[in-house]
Amino acid sequence: MGITDTISNTLSFLKLGESRKIFYNNPINNQLRQDVEHTYIKAYEYNEQELIEHEFASVQECARLKDSRYNVWLNIEGLKRDEIKFIAQTFGINDLVEEDISSIGHNAKMDTFENYIYCLVYMLSYNNNRFFIEQEQISIICGRKFVITFQEEHGKDAFGKLRLRLQNKDSKVRLNSIDFLFYELLDAIVDDYFYLMDKLSMRIETVEDEILNNLNKRSFAKIIFYRREMMILRRNIYPFRDIITVLMRNEDSFFNKRTLRYLKDVSDHINQAREMVENYRESISNIQDLYLNQENNKLSRSMKVTAIVTCLLAPATVIGGIFGMNFKYIPFLNNPYAFYIAIAFMLLIPVYMIYVFKKNGWF
Amino acid sequence: MGITDTISNTLSFLKLGESRKIFYNNPINNQLRQDVEHTYIKAYEYNEQELIEHEFASVQECARLKDSRYNVWLNIEGLKRDEIKFIAQTFGINDLVEEDISSIGHNAKMDTFENYIYCLVYMLSYNNNRFFIEQEQISIICGRKFVITFQEEHGKDAFGKLRLRLQNKDSKVRLNSIDFLFYELLDAIVDDYFYLMDKLSMRIETVEDEILNNLNKRSFAKIIFYRREMMILRRNIYPFRDIITVLMRNEDSFFNKRTLRYLKDVSDHINQAREMVENYRESISNIQDLYLNQENNKLSRSMKVTAIVTCLLAPATVIGGIFGMNFKYIPFLNNPYAFYIAIAFMLLIPVYMIYVFKKNGWF
Amino acid sequence: MGITDTISNTLSFLKLGESRKIFYNNPINNQLRQDVEHTYIKAYEYNEQELIEHEFASVQECARLKDSRYNVWLNIEGLKRDEIKFIAQTFGINDLVEEDISSIGHNAKMDTFENYIYCLVYMLSYNNNRFFIEQEQISIICGRKFVITFQEEHGKDAFGKLRLRLQNKDSKVRLNSIDFLFYELLDAIVDDYFYLMDKLSMRIETVEDEILNNLNKRSFAKIIFYRREMMILRRNIYPFRDIITVLMRNEDSFFNKRTLRYLKDVSDHINQAREMVENYRESISNIQDLYLNQENNKLSRSMKVTAIVTCLLAPATVIGGIFGMNFKYIPFLNNPYAFYIAIAFMLLIPVYMIYVFKKNGWF
């Protein structure tokens, strides 16, 4: 990672203000959610033997999935209010959930209904060009025979590997009931948190190296920037943990016992993520202290230079001033050694001064 | 937002002391509550089919609402002790509630009685002229068939949109029982918190930009000012959350199951508000660190300038002093190159000094 | 509040060490409690119809109150170990309570016994002459038909208004059983906390103004002083809250249901007091930050002055030094414009230096 990169990073942060999104998580702005122009609708019907993939042009085509004899995963990328409403009505989803799906900046949350669980969480990824965390809201509805996922944006999600496993007849997701697919989705999202943290940890180390090597003046702004990124991570990890904790209580027995063991594994991971974030935060705080101490040392050295040079300068100034005066009667003026004696004093006095100051521990 | 604005903001804070209100939330001052001259009394009687609006000249006229066969919302703007007493006696409200309604600066609170719930909360709005948070106390009494609201001031409240919905025959508030109206009131108050935070977040960003661009000297006072505003927000959000939590337990079954789902939605929002405030606080603390670091850098640079110039100056002073003395016998005085050699030393020595200091990492 | 006042305030704090009392809350010093010379014993016998006031010369005279058919409030001001023992034995009070009554600096506390409740709390008042919080220990014993209060000192307490209400036949305290008197005592003590906080908040604002206007050098000592006062407040408010919480559980049913509602009101107030203290603490911490930032700015400006003047000075010193040397062969000496050129350099070089430094953001 070159210096140019890190500078452009800082600049992007300073100029483009991407990270300021944190200021706009405002539920009253629901009405501001713009419908996307086009949504991408895909569905998987699967059981142990078969897997059928669909690509739908309109949500109306999804209606018949409701009564499928397979396990169904319906994935919709891009949000249109009408489509959400249609799906909600078809699958019997509460209108408050409908509202949450199209909300902006909602905290990660979970609600349990009689026939389904609703989860709103965020997929996090690292924007490698502009060096900040990107959040994509995802809503997951897990019914008794179907899972529906609504993604904010098309083109990127955390489920690539899962789709491959779905193709594989012997994968656990095929051999288990629909709750296992739900687990797999959560697991994939959490896994991505770790990829993200990996990236961030490398960048934090880069800042640390820059500070240790005194390379770059914007280090402090970067430290502040990473403190903010950590804030975003925490905002996602902590409520996610609460969600998993509630899910594991399994009060409405959505999960069979085997899947619960796997949920415990996600729980372990999210706990680890939480601790890593706390470690990063402490690291960043250490780095900040290191930086501030270094700055302080520089200050201290400037002062010391000034003090020493002032001492060195002093006697010469004084003696030079004295014997440079134009009085008529000045002693020693005619003394042939006077010049050399004056020079000697000019040299010895500062040496003595510094000696005294040093002895008294003043430097 | 121009600089003039932000300056006048700061000045208003410094001079007018509006934000100091925080010091006067003093329950012993109950007797200080001045009766307003005129109160504005409006009532709505409604059910699924009908909506009847009333404007009353005196509280006495409200008495008959007690036995209305409609759902009743009685809204009183401006507080007069006699009127509060009359209403309390008419509707069978405890005298401690009466006292709370006319109290000043009470914490947000809730009490459950046999036949009604009492809530005291604050409506917050942002004063766009003088740049600070305005609080208006509101008391809400929710009985089995009526809701009574007492507002501190006339002319502004959070319920504009709700009144429009009331006109609409198909709105949920019309189709549901009185507890839904109670939910709508709380929801409207919380929604306003978000409008307020939106405003504040923009102003915090303005300060941040000012600091990053080094524009304004009063930045620190503003940071402190926003820390105080956040304090006010927290003081309202945290007890509000406690109120909602208790309401959701629904121990006295004031709410039907459907309304509880909506209360959960308010709860989600208030949780989000809480988290946003914590984020803002962390942002403000980041901005403060940024500011302090910048100030420190400036200090550091001043010292460095002093140190460097002192070094540059030193040899010229010394050499000039030496050969400016009026001794009779000074070597080299008659040497035709002496002047140039002296000049050379005057130039070379500081260069060497700075080189040595730099090499030793002293600058 | 004039400057003279605030200075004398600070000085009283610095010299007289009143606030240091905090260091002497030492239970092992029980034996150090000196008996007062004279105690003031007053009693009230009352019911709905009658009120009989007594002033007793000796505790022995109180004995017969034990079997009074009235509600009894016995108030003793000034502590004598023998008298406490006599009262304890007469009314059947445990010897550990006896010890607590005569203790010094005990934390606020409550103990429940079979036939009575024992509370030790502090009345707080603000000493307007010497500007600090005064604490007076008070022990309250609430039995089934009597309340006994032991005050540390005579001449001042929180119960003035309560005595007036007792005279009033229609006051709630007369119409209710003895537990209501107990509530009234606690309420009066808490009310005084608010009077005190009012005083303190004004003084904190005074310090804030002094800092904003740069008036006074001892500001920091005052900030520290108010931090301590807040510590005293917290030490009293937090355990008081615990006491109220335990009382409200009403495990031994000392309180009838109606009084419990009133206890809830005290609880609201003490919660508010708690929050106000936390707000003051945050305010003080803000003020401290403001002060430190101001100090830092002053420092910064001194350095900048030094740096700028050093720059302005530098070329004149150097050029003056050069052409003040007494070498025989110095160029330009005879040049008629040389002087003006030298002056020009003396002026231009510092301007250029400052320009360069400014451009590079060094000032």
Place this chain on the structure above:
Amino acid sequence: MGITDTISNTLSFLKLGESRKIFYNNPINNQLRQDVEHTYIKAYEYNEQELIEHEFASVQECARLKDSRYNVWLNIEGLKRDEIKFIAQTFGINDLVEEDISSIGHNAKMDTFENYIYCLVYMLSYNNNRFFIEQEQISIICGRKFVITFQEEHGKDAFGKLRLRLQNKDSKVRLNSIDFLFYELLDAIVDDYFYLMDKLSMRIETVEDEILNNLNKRSFAKIIFYRREMMILRRNIYPFRDIITVLMRNEDSFFNKRTLRYLKDVSDHINQAREMVENYRESISNIQDLYLNQENNKLSRSMKVTAIVTCLLAPATVIGGIFGMNFKYIPFLNNPYAFYIAIAFMLLIPVYMIYVFKKNGWF
């Protein structure tokens, strides 16, 4: 307390490192516990009527106390592994307890067994010569008819007054069962904590006075030192509190109801101790802030002196330099008032500079 004392205090801390003991509370070092050369074994057999004191030469002689018909207090000062083992086997004490008795630096703890309670706590005292807290580990085993105490060292403990009370036929300890003796031991240990805190509080005030009066340069080291002492206090008080809390639950009914009231009294005291320590910590932190602010002020003043003197100096240097040059053609040189005008400028310019800087709030 003279300055000499406080200096020697600091030096003892800096040189002898007594306080560093805190680093060696290491349970794996059990094997490092050296047997003392001689142990001092005393026992008391007592009931309401009689008190028999024993001094034993060897532990073997204690064996018969096991079946004494009196209450027995066996006190052993100095630890020998063999003796501990003998006592443990005689009185039926678990080998893990045996290990704990001879452990070093164990946290204060309590274990309940079927027939006895085991407590490990620390007696704290203040070393008046070398100014630091001394800890002595004490193990207390409280059986149904006996109490055994193992002290780490001979010659000093907290039980002097208790021994006197034991002599007194009418003292509570004689009139009650063995659990009351156990209470008395704990109470005596806690009482000593207060003596210690008294000493510490005086020393903290001394440091405060030194700082306020600017007397001593090692103040900061002392502040740090007292922060450490507070750490030691906390390490003992907090687990002690947990022990008392568990004891008061009285799950195995070791205590009769009357003794429980007294335990509550110890609990009150330990709570007070806890709060005092927190107050001291806050005081120390205040003092530290005060000190740092003072240091900062000194720094600020040095800078201001430099800035002002530099200003005063500047014009004289410049003007003197200008008219001290040896150019042939210098205007005004022959003007008879030129000298006075130059002097005037030398005086007026710095006055003006300081005026301008002051007006702009730069000083």
Place this chain on the structure above:
Amino acid sequence: MGITDTISNTLSFLKLGESRKIFYNNPINNQLRQDVEHTYIKAYEYNEQELIEHEFASVQECARLKDSRYNVWLNIEGLKRDEIKFIAQTFGINDLVEEDISSIGHNAKMDTFENYIYCLVYMLSYNNNRFFIEQEQISIICGRKFVITFQEEHGKDAFGKLRLRLQNKDSKVRLNSIDFLFYELLDAIVDDYFYLMDKLSMRIETVEDEILNNLNKRSFAKIIFYRREMMILRRNIYPFRDIITVLMRNEDSFFNKRTLRYLKDVSDHINQAREMVENYRESISNIQDLYLNQENNKLSRSMKVTAIVTCLLAPATVIGGIFGMNFKYIPFLNNPYAFYIAIAFMLLIPVYMIYVFKKNGWF
């Protein structure tokens, strides 16, 4: 510990980045776990009478241990995925456990299954050459009749003393059931934490001494470094404590009552470790404060030197400048005492200045 050591320590930290491992505890990197080339497999079959030691060339040979009539301890050093899978299948271990065993950087954790307990913890040791904490992951599976341990690395573990005790027929581990072996393993790991803390505490003291004696410039970097080491310790100690707490609940009765007492002993130790770490952290924070204060003092002294020397210098510069001017008419030039008077002023004025500044408390 010489300075060279501590420098090389710091350098190793700065250059080799060993301690940065903390950034790589990433569960998604499971696939990165490289199989070791060779694993070392040892087993012990034992009961009260017999002890049989095995060294196996391949895991297949372990299969028959499953049905051993002895207690079995199977210890595998070095991780190969195939071998883990084989063991897991042979002993009926869940595949999630299998995954955890081969994970990297997992938090310490515990899972209870029907027939066994699974623990993942870390053995910590101090690398004496490169001065940092080394972590080795260890998985412990405790069944009804067997214990299996998987170590990350061969050649070093915490169980040396335990192996010796196993040889000893009369040792508790031989006399008890398999749960006691499990306790012994945990105990041995915790004991090593104390050895480690011993080392660290010595090194922290070294840094403290360096700071007090002003020896070394990299002190701050070291302080930061030890703060990190403490972070590693905490990361292991806190979850370990949670594990022990859950084990002690003994919900599946894996432990007999006697072993539970011993687990309580481990619990005591881990609590002590926890507290020691908190103490170290506070110590480090104290040391950091001490260091920063010292640095500040140095800065302060430099400024004071500059201020004093500037004062001393000032009058000589001014007076010298004045009478060094070449005006024709300068008063006193011909006065024979003028020179001495000038010198006198040069001496007296700075003395007076310093006197004035000192009196006003400016130095």
